[in-house]
Amino acid sequence: MSVLTVKDLHVSVETDQGTKQILKGVDLSIASNEIHAIMGPNGSGKSTLAYTIAGHPKYHVESGSIMLDDQDVLAMSVDERARAGLFLAMQYPVEIPGVTVTNFLRTAKTAIDGEAPAIRGWIKDVRASMDQLRMDRSFAERNVNEGFSGGEKKRHEILQLELLKPRFAVLDETDSGLDVDALKVVSEGVNRAKEANGLGVLLITHYTRILRYIQPDFVHVFVDGRVAEQGGRELADRLENEGYDRFLTQTNVG
Template structure:
């Protein structure tokens, strides 16, 4: 049982036609593991996230992605979510006219096949909001509309806690957060992973979030592929040396 990515090549639609962004990604995330993907801007990290989630502008041209043995290539976006995949977006979308409370309840119902019990569900929502530093008024506001950048990121982790996917992809969830918000968000992710059977793919530029969310594996991602990997010590090396040597090596091998 795992989220397994094998030989993944992905094109993205551009004004000039399809452009290959992912150039053979291999990565396996087992339940209970936290994998951090680190790399420079423009290396294709968000493309990987969107491709796994099923964004229509990203086309898998070869390779496979399976979630607990189920091929994701053949599933629609909502089917991937029901299979247990979750994406916390780098830039959460504002949805005017849809309250946060209605969105959460609708999503939970769609995933479980039945509506949650009102009394217990309201308590769970309020508890999750409180743990992420959002007061109850956010439930009646339109999803992400008028939220600050940090509030949007906290709301994404509220969804993570309430929907309880098998595998979570966190696409630069740390971007735009001050140190207090970073700790709150990291605590929310750690509560999710503490259950022991959840897998996380954490995409980030910086090591600071890894001071609070300890990865089991760190992968360096350059030019659409994983170029090296290791344990948490690799993140510390990147903090000291940066990505230049990996970029140079990737260009030399291109």
């Protein structure tokens, strides 16, 4: 079993108004085969945590640590983090003109594993995953995310997740822009990856609807760059009924 541990993490970004602190002491621990949901109002630092784990250069770690077992994640480059088993499904996946999905996936797999996958077996795996995600085979010859609908972009993210087989996945609002059918298909893909590979998941979301299909073991409420409260699935249900007002009131009083 592996563990991804975030300890007393403080992160800032540079803005037109100067340095702004976003994360203000985040503590979080995710083990293999666990699903942790992070919920919170806009601007609370959820996506900042995701991009900091992935190594986005925009975010400056002022103090604290991120450890993958005994490995110092903050000392790794972005590609080293990917090879170590970290995966980020982005809220807004970027377009890569001129690069087909087929070439992108095989290049990524080769970079992570250190060797190219055998062609016959690889094609079989890609087609099987695409079929399960209800993606037309012609999708493989399109350029990455170019002209994709919101649902296609999110399915492509989960296709990567299934084929690259990371140890931990950060899913940044994977449910945004999905209709009910697409939400089910994407959720099934995440659950398959968890069952097949013991994947640990950090699921960032505003809404509880995806939690009907991806059952969290733990729910963490993010407010003003900190974990304000944590609990089980029942906490998500409470948030849906009550919103975040009580946390925001506590923050303002504090």
